[in-house]
Amino acid sequence: MLIDQHNRVVNYLRVSVTERCNFRCQYCMPEKPFSWVPQENLLSYEDMFEFIKVSIDEGITKIRLTGGEPLLRAGLPNFIKMISDYSPTIDLALTTNAFLLEDVAQELKDAGLKRLNISLDSLKPEVAHHIAQKDVLKKVLRGIDKAQEIGLGIKINCVPLEDINDGEIVDLLEHCKNKGYEIRFIEYMENSHANVKSGLNSAQIQKIISQKYNITKGERVGASPSQDYFLDDGYKFGIIEPHLDDFCSDCNRLRITAEGYLIPCLYFEDALSIADAIKAKDIKKAAEILKLVLKNKPEKNKWNSEEGSDRAFYETGG
Ligand code: SAM
Ligand code: SF4
Secondary structure (H helix, E strand, O other), X not given: OOEOOOXXXXXXXXXXXXXXXXXXXXXXXXXXXXXXXXXXXXXXXXXXXXXXXXXXXXXXXXXXXXXXXXXXXOOHHHHHHHHHHHOOOOEEEEEEOOOOHHHHHHHHHHHOOOEEEEEOOOOOHHHHHHHHOOOOHHHHHHHXXXXXXXXXXXXXXXXXXXOOOHHHHHHHHHHHHHHOOEEEEEOOOOEOOOOOOOEOOHHHHHHHHHOOOOEEEOOOOOOOOEEEEEEOOOOEEEEEOOOOOOOOOOOOEEEEOOOOEEEOOOOOOOOEEOHHHHXXXXXXXXXXXXXXXXXXOOOOOOOOOOOOEOOOHHHHOO
């Protein structure tokens, strides 16, 4: 079992398979980064899998594949199959913008994928276009429909932004409710790569929904980053509230970038690379680095401070 210095059990690994993306969301990657990580610096799927085996053996029970846009990297279904064959009980999920999902959803499911988190920030084509800087909505909605049709679990992620999509919070909630999946509103996390004025915090999101619905706060479930809320008819939605003081108290997550940097906290710059150890097939060393990163996991993020973060979400996978 992996336990950090603050007595938190860490059992969740988020694996970014690429930093590249086919969108340029204003809150994540507004302009093309100066240079992408060269292809040869990326860990191969085989190398990533070696590290994933170490992680599972050390106590990781939940893996989320993310990016950048993970569906851009060729060979993803086979990578999913490698992981699910190694550990059929692993809780394996994927976060995607769904633009390429329609054609590949069945293959992902057949490979062993159970669940998807999908970003959907607007139901208006022009607003979705403005946020992603590309005409995306039709294809995204088709991808989501396809995933639902074939029985993949779906949760929607939405980042409410001031004067951009904040007028659609109730519409998005009702859309997801009618479709039968959960929506999670994510508080915008300030970072130096973004290009938005500001996002809505949890209290503001709740206030908007409360103007139409009575909402009740649920119990905090396990180490989920999302706080549950309920409408009177039992519909559950979530708000991810990283600015709240107790958000990090049960954080169970580590992240690895496509280059092999192991990151203890989404906010902070510090990271250690497992790439050399894995490429040298030095499994013992990779396990040592994993434990060192665990040891350095900070107690709290600083999203409440003025500083913001230099970490790019498209690198860490969110
Ligand atoms: N491309 C995929 C997608 O958009 O779902 C996966 C990667 S994306 C970095 C993962 C999640 O991070 C998305 O749900 C996105 O909304 C969220 N995200 C990105 N930048 C963010 C920010 N500044 N604040 C809050 N959430 C952010
Ligand atoms: Fe790409 Fe996802 Fe970042 Fe949008 S949030 S730019 S889709 S990585």
